[in-house]
Amino acid sequence: MSSKSNKSKTKTNKKQSAAVKSAKLGRLFKRWVFTLLKLALVLFLILVFYFIYLDSKITKKFSGQKWQVPAQIYARSMTLLPGKKISQQQLLQQLDALQYQRNAELASPGQYSVSRDHITIYRRPFTFIDGYETAQLFSVEFKRGSIHRITQRLQEQPINFARLEPQLIEHLVSPHQEDRELVRLEQVPEIFKDTLLLVEDRNFYHHHGVSPLAVLRALWVNITAGRTVQGGSTLTQQLAKNMYLSNERTLLRKVNEALIAIILDYRFNKDQILEAYLNEVFVGQKYATAVHGVGLGSRFYFGKPLAELSISESALLVGLLKGPSYFDPRRHPERALQRRDLVLRLMFEQHFLSRHQYEAAVMEPLFVIPRAKLSNASYSSYIDAVKKELRQLNLAHQLRQSGIKVFTHLDIIAQQDAEEAVASQLQKYDEALQAAVIVTEYQQADIVAVVGSRTQVDSGFNRALDAKRQIGSIIKPVIYLEALAQKGRYSLATKIEDTAIRLRSNNQDWQPQNFDKQFRGPVSLLDALANSLNVPTVRLGLQLGLPNISKGLEKLGLERDIKLHPAALLGAIELSPIEVSQLYQTIANSGLHRKQSTLLAITDNNGHILYQRQDALTRRYSEAEMYLLHYGLIQAATTGTAKSLTNAFPQQVLAGKTGTSSDYRDSWFVGFDQHKLVTVWLGKDNNNAIGLTGSSGALPVFSRFFRQQGVSSILRLMPEQISLQAFSVTSGYPQPEHCSSILLLPAFTDESMVVDGCEN
Numbered sequence: 001m002s003s004k005s006n007k008s009k010t011k012t013n014k015k016q017s018a019a020v021k022s023a024k025l026g027r028l029f030k031r032w033v034f035t036l037l038k039l040a041l042v043l044f045l046i047l048v049f050y051f052i053y054l055d056s057k058i059t060k061k062f063s064g065q066k067w068q069v070p071a072q073i074y075a076r077s078m079t080l081l082p083g084k085k086i087s088q089q090q091l092l093q094q095l096d097a098l099q100y101q102r103n104a105e106l107a108s109p110g111q112y113s114v115s116r117d118h119i120t121i122y123r124r125p126f127t128f129i130d131g132y133e134t135a136q137l138f139s140v141e142f143k144r145g146s147i148h149r150i151t152q153r154l155q156e157q158p159i160n161f162a163r164l165e166p167q168l169i170e171h172l173v174s175p176h177q178e179d180r181e182l183v184r185l186e187q188v189p190e191i192f193k194d195t196l197l198l199v200e201d202r203n204f205y206h207h208h209g210v211s212p213l214a215v216l217r218a219l220w221v222n223i224t225a226g227r228t229v230q231g232g233s234t235l236t237q238q239l240a241k242n243m244y245l246s247n248e249r250t251l252l253r254k255v256n257e258a259l260i261a262i263i264l265d266y267r268f269n270k271d272q273i274l275e276a277y278l279n280e281v282f283v284g285q286k287y288a289t290a291v292h293g294v295g296l297g298s299r300f301y302f303g304k305p306l307a308e309l310s311i312s313e314s315a316l317l318v319g320l321l322k323g324p325s326y327f328d329p330r331r332h333p334e335r336a337l338q339r340r341d342l343v344l345r346l347m348f349e350q351h352f353l354s355r356h357q358y359e360a361a362v363m364e365p366l367f368v369i370p371r372a373k374l375s376n377a378s379y380s381s382y383i384d385a386v387k388k389e390l391r392q393l394n395l396a397h398q399l400r401q402s403g404i405k406v407f408t409h410l411d412i413i414a415q416q417d418a419e420e421a422v423a424s425q426l427q428k429y430d431e432a433l434q435a436a437v438i439v440t441e442y443q444q445a446d447i448v449a450v451v452g453s454r455t456q457v458d459s460g461f462n463r464a465l466d467a468k469r470q471i472g473s474i475i476k477p478v479i480y481l482e483a484l485a486q487k488g489r490y491s492l493a494t495k496i497e498d499t500a501i502r503l504r505s506n507n508q509d510w511q512p513q514n515f516d517k518q519f520r521g522p523v524s525l526l527d528a529l530a531n532s533l534n535v536p537t538v539r540l541g542l543q544l545g546l547p548n549i550s551k552g553l554e555k556l557g558l559e560r561d562i563k564l565h566p567a568a569l570l571g572a573i574e575l576s577p578i579e580v581s582q583l584y585q586t587i588a589n590s591g592l593h594r595k596q597s598t599l600l601a602i603t604d605n606n607g608h609i610l611y612q613r614q615d616a617l618t619r620r621y622s623e624a625e626m627y628l629l630h631y632g633l634i635q636a637a638t639t640g641t642a643k644s645l646t647n648a649f650p651q652q653v654l655a656g657k658t659g660t661s662s663d664y665r666d667s668w669f670v671g672f673d674q675h676k677l678v679t680v681w682l683g684k685d686n687n688n689a690i691g692l693t694g695s696s697g698a699l700p701v702f703s704r705f706f707r708q709q710g711v712s713s714i715l716r717l718m719p720e721q722i723s724l725q726a727f728s729v730t731s732g733y734p735q736p737e738h739c740s741s742i743l744l745l746p747a748f749t750d751e752s753m754v755v756d757g758c759e760n
Helices: 002-063 088-097 190-200 212-225 235-244 251-267 270-280 294-302 311-320 333-349 355-363 377-393 412-426 472-484 525-530 534-544 546-556 566-570 577-588 623-638 644-648 694-709
Strands: 071-074 111-115 118-123 126-128 131-133 136-143 146-152 157-159 168-172 282-286 289-292 405-408 433-441 446-451 495-498 503-505 508-510 521-524 599-603 609-612 655-660 666-672 676-684 722-728 742-748
Touching (some): 002 235, 002 251, 071 377, 190 235, 190 270, 190 333, 282 294, 289 294, 311 333, 377 412, 377 599, 433 694, 472 534, 472 546, 472 566, 472 577, 472 655, 472 666, 472 694, 495 525, 503 566, 525 534, 525 623, 534 546, 546 566, 577 623, 623 644, 623 655, 623 742, 644 694, 655 694, 666 694, 676 694
Antiparallel strands (some): 071 168, 111 118, 126 131, 146 157, 282 289, 405 599, 433 676, 495 521, 599 609, 655 666, 666 676, 722 742
């Protein structure tokens, strides 16, 4: 009995123990479930808050300025007018610089055709400073080196004005900054968009940022291939990775990519996402700068706008987006060609192309522009000047990074001619000889060309802007102008003694000499200027007084104080070529001064004007005073130190002044025709002698430039205050015109100067 009782108790205890254990396990399970639920809730809340954080961050960036976009610098727009002096070859040169294609069919903008004395142009649409212009088809007829007529091609009606779009010459990219050129979705050809989506994301308009089916399909393809051959990322995910994430391959990065893609798809419409992708996608590397966006990619590989790409070019650009380095057509042309042909086949299979179009596109050879065409090294000196002016404008940093367009006065043809003139003339000298050239259209003080080195490669030192060298006889017109401005005291006939003189200059004894070491006795002011005589110039400068010469430099446009001493009267002062050019701008422009500038205007990316040059011309000397000085400078180019111009350009009127510093260290020439002022300097960076005068060194560069450009003879109407008057050859005093040994020269009309009798 007791045995049965014990067994019963044992069973009861076991049941109770099992129940306790079961209860404990239940309580433990509930605790674990509760804990897991709490963790899940915490994770969910974290995910929600993270999602909200991502949403705020992504939406703010995507809705605002997405990228730092470099400023775009443009050359001037070539204007075409009936009667304008421009040759057929010069217009073709400009079209080549703009990457226009010769095509007799003229099927689309960016093309031209040539027939004898006609060039027909299908100009691209462009947003000029004064507004947007659609594409235009017009014909230019030439006659005797000038434009004879311009005709609107479709209406066959003559028009009085046409222009080409300006050439894009540079993107101002900061170190480590990405380079891109923004395009709007409507600017992208439909076939390009369709091909991109075909290759990268066929279901782009149907998924919600992430495509699970695409991920599974890519996983299956990669498993069967035994390697990674296909990605499952949608175009939206690619955009998310490129804009917001790094390239590291981790699970966390992939999750972030998917979340961001979902947010983008929820917050923004498909067209906004596609446009962002087109502007963000990496397309290649330009030296140290990453190139982004298909807009710049089109120029990077083909040198033309996206809208002008052929079918095969579009296929190549779309194809290389998968791996711009791997499919780089410059480094790996065979890979690039295979990739292009694969894209073309996909286009044909999806009926984007007819069989004829497909076969023609596949047969096209692979062609991209040379990388050297992208550097614009020949414009580096000019761009230096542009950057300097932009810094002075103090534009807000955010504005500078918003894709502004900087329109300059750069004349591509004048720049090329200036570079060629330097290269041609300096090839006979050793490489240590350097050069600087500045070309200005002086009536409005527009700097149209800058050469800062004998080579086109940027040397880091722009001599045109920064090299301060002794100017020699370049200063003399300032002295003679101050004299001629003193009405009644000096005239072109006034006699100045050319005899020995001894002075103290810079605490040293100084005895100036003429170039030929000869003295001529009394010489006229005109002869002294035209023949660049040193001694008469020093005497004249001392008569006027150094303060007046200093004041003259300031009136002509010198913006810094220079301490003058007697030797400065022969150019023993240091100025840069740009400073010399500024002085002569006022001289060439008949006394009207304007600060020289490379900048015309700045607009935002939509064409709204942010800055426009508005400084006005101011009169510094009277037209009559300048007329007399011009007479002397024309004489210098006719019979004086620059008389070689008469042989180079017979029956053409030019004016100018040579300059040679002491010990032949610097060779200068500054001269002008009716429109252009050209300043030329030659010398060595170490300031050693070069053995060249202004006439033998700098002047031939000036001549070479105008042989290529063509000369517009100087035409100056005689002011009312000036008339031709008779002066004694011997004394320089006024004489009646019937006297013998007289010289007729322009002078201020003054009845008190008229004399009755002739000199004995």
